Amino acid sequence: MAETDPEPGPDGDAGGTRAPLSVPAQLVVAVGVAVAVVAATLHLAAAFLSVSPPNTLTKRHGAAIDDYVYPEFERVWKLFAPNPLQQNIAVQARAEIRTPDGGTATTGWRDLSAQDGAAIRHNPLPSHTQQNELRRAWEFYVGSHDAQERPQGARGDLSGQYIRRIVMLRFGREEDGGTVRRVQVRSATTPVAPPPWSDEKIDTKTVYRVLPWWTVTAEDLPGAMSR
Amino acid sequence: MNLPARLRTAAARGHARVTASALGPWQSAVVRIGFSFTWLLFLVREWPHRRELYGPDGPWNWDMAARLIDGNRAFTALMWSDSVVWFEIVYTLAIVSSALLLLGWRTRTMSVLFMIGVLSLQNRSIFVGDGGDNLVHLMAMYLVLTRCGRVWSLDARRAAREAERERPPRETTGVVLWAVTGSALLWAQLFTDARLFLTADGPLPGLGWATVLWGLWIVQAGWWFVRRHAPGEPRAVLDALANVAHNGALLVIMAEVCLLYASAGWYKIQGSRWQDGTALYYPLHLDYFSPWPALADVLAGSGTLVMVLTYGTVVAQVAFPFTLLNRRVKNAMLVLLMLEHLGIAVLLGLPFFSLAAIAADAVFLPTNFLRWAGARLGRARDRVTARAVRLPGQRARESDAESPAGTLVRPRTLRE
Numbered sequence: 001m002a003e004t005d006p007e008p009g010p011d012g013d014a015g016g017t018r019a020p021l022s023v024p025a026q027l028v029v030a031v032g033v034a035v036a037v038v039a040a041t042l043h044l045a046a047a048f049l050s051v052s053p054p055n056t057l058t059k060r061h062g063a064a065i066d067d068y069v070y071p072e073f074e075r076v077w078k079l080f081a082p083n084p085l086q087q088n089i090a091v092q093a094r095a096e097i098r099t100p101d102g103g104t105a106t107t108g109w110r111d112l113s114a115q116d117g118a119a120i121r122h123n124p125l126p127s128h129t130q131q132n133e134l135r136r137a138w139e140f141y142v143g144s145h146d147a148q149e150r151p152q153g154a155r156g157d158l159s160g161q162y163i164r165r166i167v168m169l170r171f172g173r174e175e176d177g178g179t180v181r182r183v184q185v186r187s188a189t190t191p192v193a194p195p196p197w198s199d200e201k202i203d204t205k206t207v208y209r210v211l212p213w214w215t216v217t218a219e220d221l222p223g224a225m226s227r
Numbered sequence: 228m229n230l231p232a233r234l235r236t237a238a239a240r241g242h243a244r245v246t247a248s249a250l251g252p253w254q255s256a257v258v259r260i261g262f263s264f265t266w267l268l269f270l271v272r273e274w275p276h277r278r279e280l281y282g283p284d285g286p287w288n289w290d291m292a293a294r295l296i297d298g299n300r301a302f303t304a305l306m307w308s309d310s311v312v313w314f315e316i317v318y319t320l321a322i323v324s325s326a327l328l329l330l331g332w333r334t335r336t337m338s339v340l341f342m343i344g345v346l347s348l349q350n351r352s353i354f355v356g357d358g359g360d361n362l363v364h365l366m367a368m369y370l371v372l373t374r375c376g377r378v379w380s381l382d383a384r385r386a387a388r389e390a391e392r393e394r395p396p397r398e399t400t401g402v403v404l405w406a407v408t409g410s411a412l413l414w415a416q417l418f419t420d421a422r423l424f425l426t427a428d429g430p431l432p433g434l435g436w437a438t439v440l441w442g443l444w445i446v447q448a449g450w451w452f453v454r455r456h457a458p459g460e461p462r463a464v465l466d467a468l469a470n471v472a473h474n475g476a477l478l479v480i481m482a483e484v485c486l487l488y489a490s491a492g493w494y495k496i497q498g499s500r501w502q503d504g505t506a507l508y509y510p511l512h513l514d515y516f517s518p519w520p521a522l523a524d525v526l527a528g529s530g531t532l533v534m535v536l537t538y539g540t541v542v543a544q545v546a547f548p549f550t551l552l553n554r555r556v557k558n559a560m561l562v563l564l565m566l567e568h569l570g571i572a573v574l575l576g577l578p579f580f581s582l583a584a585i586a587a588d589a590v591f592l593p594t595n596f597l598r599w600a601g602a603r604l605g606r607a608r609d610r611v612t613a614r615a616v617r618l619p620g621q622r623a624r625e626s627d628a629e630s631p632a633g634t635l636v637r638p639r640t641l642r643e
Binding site for chain 2: 021022025028029030032033036037039040043044047048051052064067068070071072073074075076077078079080081082083084085086088090113114116117120121122123124125126127128129131132133135136137140154155158161162165166169192193194195197198222223
């Protein structure tokens with residue numbers, strides 16, 4: 001750390017040429033230094049314990065650490081660790097529409113993630129709308145629903161509504177020439193095949209997680225404020 | 228000397244050092260420039276998508292954000308009103324404050340506005356962010372406590388000019404800016420549902436946003452008053468306290484960068500793919516992270532190359548904090564990490580994440596290099612302006628006098 005190398009030589013005293021401070025002034029500065037030292041130590045200790053694996057100290061002081069770190073000092077740094085994601089997770093959707101002649105029809109599956117992928121391809125500056133919106137919304141949904149697609153707590157309801165609104169934003173009120181009445185979402189998970197030089201064998205078959213049909217309400221439509 | 232006496236001397240020397248000057252003026256300036264540039268570029272790039280990402284009618288609409296924030300109590304000015312006009316004002320202010328922080332105009336005030344902009348947009352829609360956003364979020368808060376505008380800034384240029392005058396300037400701009408920000412804060416406090424409390428719902432337990440924002444506002448006034456009316460000891464005390472805050476924040480920034488690499492590396496060691504040397508192969512084959520499939524195929528075509536890069540990444544990340552003990556190794560490692568981030572920017576399509584990471588790495592760049600680069604850039608700029616303006620004697624002064632490196636307020640020089 002270049003900045004904190006002890007500095008020999010005369011210009012180390014450049015800051016000390018002014019008149020020495022009075023005792024009260026020195027006290028104020030000393031208190032300032034003490035506060036800064038304590039604050040920096042506490043802050044870094046909390047930072048360390050918030051990224052460390054669960055351990056003796058986090059078990060004992062977990063609530064205090066969470067209280068300190070959330071919401072503004074959260075760190076999401078486990079980049080591609082412990083293992084990078086090894087599967088392509090695509091979110092797909094289809095709609096049940098009311099056709100102009102009054103009948104009902106079901107559209108084919110539309111691969112919304114593939115559309116994101118196409119927008120990212122050959123794009124030096126991918127937008128968060130392409131790279132993060134749907135991808136992270138799906139992570140949010142999966143993290144707050146159980147295997148029977150039951151929402152877990154308030155976040156579960158929010159994540160379901162978020163997915164519906166993203167789907168409806170991309171579909172629009174009309175799809176395939178009819179008004180969208182219900183939508184169904186599924187994820188298609190395809191493991192990345194092992195590298196060609198590897199002798200590993202894995203099944204690269206796509207696995208689907210199919211969600212129940214959702215009736216589209218006014219709250220799911222783009223631009224709808226629900227108040 | 229016995230040990231207690233030595234410790235006392237060391238403590239006294241340390242005390243003098245952290246109070247006497249704001250250390251790492253070029254490093255803190257380059258961090259300021261790096262992060263404000265990253266965020267500015269991001270905001271401009273997302274301009275067409277801004278309403279979808281953060282606007283009241285995006286898929287993560289205002290009501291949903293309000294429900295989530297009721298639980299996590301994060302700070303965002305976008306929840307003060309659900310009108311589109313307010314959203315546009317906040318987004319525009321975020322752009323303007325980033326640009327002005329980049330230039331170092333009224334740096335301290337701009338760093339606060341920059342932080343408000345970053346927190347407001349990111350906390351409004353936390354589910355569209357990624358690791359890069361997270362890094363900007365943290366650094367935006369730390370930068371507020373640093374004196375990051377002492378070099379390479381319009382403030383530094385102004386300070387150099389003022390140093391030649393006898394009386395301190397009237398500071399009309401500063402007073403107006405102070406009055407405007409104070410009125411805006413008062414409006415938020417009195418007429419909106421902003422959760423600006425003294426002790427609750429703040430960035431840290433027991434510290435509310437009202438305390439933080441009004442506190443910073445009062446400190447600005449105190450600073451102005453002392454500069455103008457009490458230039459003796461009060462000024463020296465405030466100066467020392469500002470140095471202490473700066474040095475503490477700079478230490479935290481450096482430690483956070485170490486923690487980032489250490490944790491990223493230590494978790495990777497536990498991963499089977501990082502152990503068998505194929506980890507890098509997989510992200511290159513994810514549809515969300517492959518803007519250049521042909522390029523990724525070339526890289527992923529060689530098992531040896533993938534293995535070397537995979538192991539190299541883990542080694543570099545785990546080793547980084549320890550390389551700081553040796554200046555040469557540290558500098559070599561910085562180059563490697565910055566190159567790796569450039570690679571990630573292109574190959575994985577994560578330019579803003581990579582820019583943020585490079586800006587954070589830059590806090591460890593050697594002073595010599597930064598000053599040399601600053602002087603070169605300054606000369607290049609002078610050549611360009613001289614060619615463009617063609618007014619000899621007015622703009623084309625001696626290059627060094629106008630170059631950024633020449634506009635510093637002469638903080639204590641730190642030898643690398």
